[in-house]
Amino acid sequence: MATAARLNDLDFSTVASLVDAINDDPQTAATVWQADVRWRGGFRSEAAIRGFEPVPSDEPEGLAGSNTAPNPVEQVAAALGNCLAVGYVAQLTARGITVNDLEIGVTGELDLRPFLGLAPGHAGYSRLDVSVRIDADTDADTLQQVHEQVVATSPVGHTLANPVPVEVRLVA
Amino acid sequence: MATAARLNDLDFSTVASLVDAINDDPQTAATVWQADVRWRGGFRSEAAIRGFEPVPSDEPEGLAGSNTAPNPVEQVAAALGNCLAVGYVAQLTARGITVNDLEIGVTGELDLRPFLGLAPGHAGYSRLDVSVRIDADTDADTLQQVHEQVVATSPVGHTLANPVPVEVRLVA
Numbered sequence: 249m250a251t252a253a254r255l256n257d258l259d260f261s262t263v264a265s266l267v268d269a270i271n272d273d274p275q276t277a278a279t280v281w282q283a284d285v286r287w288r289g290g291f292r293s294e295a296a297i298r299g300f301e302p303v304p305s306d307e308p309e310g311l312a313g314s315n316t317a318p319n320p321v322e323q324v325a326a327a328l329g330n331c332l333a334v335g336y337v338a339q340l341t342a343r344g345i346t347v348n349d350l351e352i353g354v355t356g357e358l359d360l361r362p363f364l365g366l367a368p369g370h371a372g373y374s375r376l377d378v379s380v381r382i383d384a385d386t387d388a389d390t391l392q393q394v395h396e397q398v399v400a401t402s403p404v405g406h407t408l409a410n411p412v413p414v415e416v417r418l419v420a
Numbered sequence: 421m422a423t424a425a426r427l428n429d430l431d432f433s434t435v436a437s438l439v440d441a442i443n444d445d446p447q448t449a450a451t452v453w454q455a456d457v458r459w460r461g462g463f464r465s466e467a468a469i470r471g472f473e474p475v476p477s478d479e480p481e482g483l484a485g486s487n488t489a490p491n492p493v494e495q496v497a498a499a500l501g502n503c504l505a506v507g508y509v510a511q512l513t514a515r516g517i518t519v520n521d522l523e524i525g526v527t528g529e530l531d532l533r534p535f536l537g538l539a540p541g542h543a544g545y546s547r548l549d550v551s552v553r554i555d556a557d558t559d560a561d562t563l564q565q566v567h568e569q570v571v572a573t574s575p576v577g578h579t580l581a582n583p584v585p586v587e588v589r590l591v592a
Contacts, residue, residue, distance in 0.1 A: 257461040263484045263536070270538060277532040281494050281545075285501030287522035289429040293505040295498030297490040303475070305502035312435045312510075318469040320503035320576045322453050323495060326467030329457030330477035331492035332588065333465040338484075350459035360449040363575050364435070366442060371572075372579030373453075378588040395590050400543075403535050404492045405586055407544030414581045416504065416550040418567050 256341045290314050321373065324408070325354040328376060331404035339394040340384050349383040376408060428513045462486050493545065496580070497526040500548060503576035511566040512556050521555040548580060 269276045284296045285305075291313040294302035305320055307313025318326065329352040340347050356376045361367035382391060399405060441448045456468045457477075463485040466474035477492055479485025490498065501524040512519050527549050534543035554563060571577060 258463065258484055260484055262482055266482055266532075267536060267538065270533065270536070274533070277536075277538070279530050279532055280527055281491075281497055281530060282525070282527045283490075283494055283497035283501050285498065285505055285524040285526070287505050287509060287519065291430065291506045291509060293502050293522075295501055297494045297498060300490055303490065303495075303498055305498075305505075307506060310434055310438055312430055312432055318455075318472055318475065319453075320499045320506065321579070322455055322469045323475075323499035323502065324576055324579060325453055325455035326457065326469060326475055326477075327492045327495035327499060328586070329455050329467055330465050330495065333457055333459050333477075334463045334479060334492065337459060337463060347459065350465075352457040354455045354457070356453050358451050358453060358575060360438075360451055361442065361446070362578075363573050364439060364442070364449075365569075365573060366439065366449070370578050370582055371575045372577070372582060373575075373584050375585045375587070378586065379591045380588060381591055391590060395588070397537075399588050401535050401537060403530060403543045403545075404496055405544070405588070406534075406542050407493070407496060407580060408584050409586045410542055410544060411583050412545050412580050413547045414500070414550065414577055415547070416552060416567070416571050416577070418563060419551045419553055 255344065256337055256347045258337065258341050260341065292316060321356065321358060324373070325356050325376065328378065328404045328408060329354045331402050332378065332380065332398060335398035335402050335405075336380065336382060336394060339397050340382075340386070343386070343390065343394070345390070346385040347382070348385070349381075351381045353379045373408075427516065428509055428519045430509065430513050432513065464488060493528065493530060496545070497528050497548065500550065500576045500580060501526045503574050504550060504552065504570060507570035507574050507577075508552065508554060508566060511569050512554075512558070515558070515562065515566070517562070518557040519554070520557070521553075523553045525551045545580075 291307040304317035356373040362371035463479040476489035528545040533539035
């Protein structure tokens with residue numbers, strides 16, 4: 249099964265090991281993820297994640313930034329699209345289906361007034377809309393089943409669609 | 421006031437123009453943000469945002485990825501920290517306070533079982549904890565006021581802390 253194991257350039261054997269480990273000890277499923285942000289002047293900052301090159305952030309000039317990088321709400325839209333991509337490829341690969349192409353467009357609507365202090369209320373996205381284009385060697389019914397499974401299990405999708413406690417503390 | 425206008429390497433004149441424009445026509449505050457994700461094989465993808473270099477995404481090897489970039493849930497943690505950084509610098513600058521240093525650590529807890537199909541329920545972060553270290557030329561009371569204002573107006577903070585409708589459609 250060496251060929252099947254590399255379908256869509258994925259090797260699921262590590263996931264099988266992880267599932268075995270979680271079945272042995274459910275605490276293995278309790279993960280913690282981290283980002284360390286450092287301010288770089290103006291509205292520029294960088295997020296250090298594990299050993300990767302820090303990810304830059306900025307705001308457009310219309311929001312007093314210097315427009316050197318995507319802004320934080322765009323980063324959220326990107327994270328949602330990237331997470332859904334993992335979901336579709338995982339679900340299709342688990343069914344033995346070759347993926348030829350996958351494009352995911354994410355748009356989000358946001359009223360700037362609460363952020364700018366011009367109105368009270370919800371400063372975040374009011375909604376997010378995602379369009380998924382998949383070219384895969386399967387039929388429409390299977391794609392629809394995959395789609396429903398992806399939406400039902402997306403970590404970033406669920407983080408956005410549900411209220412998550414966010415605790416912000418000043419430590420110095 | 422040329423010096424004050426560049427406090428913390430920020431020029432707030434563009435924000436004043438934006439506020440004027442919104443006061444003239446509240447529809448100006450209705451913004452749309454976008455990311456276009458393209459699959460690159462395995463669990464690798466790239467998010468194109470405006471004209472910037474596409475932002476890469478991947479999963480760790482333990483989740484069947486090739487570990488070439490932060491994963492989507494780490495990207496969410498980074499976006500939260502970057503957004504809060506903008507908030508603190510904006511609020512401090514608006515008060516004429518010099519910021520010397522700002523570091524924001526974000527950690528999020530996530531149960532992998534729903535994502536892996538091993539349990540039903542919430543596949544996203546169960547909580548996010550943020551530690552903020554600010555070195556600024558002000559006193560603790562002012563910092564606390566700034567902190568409360570930032571938390572009350574953070575676009576990414578509010579996006580995560582509140583339920584946001586996420587509509588995912590298969591279009592091909």
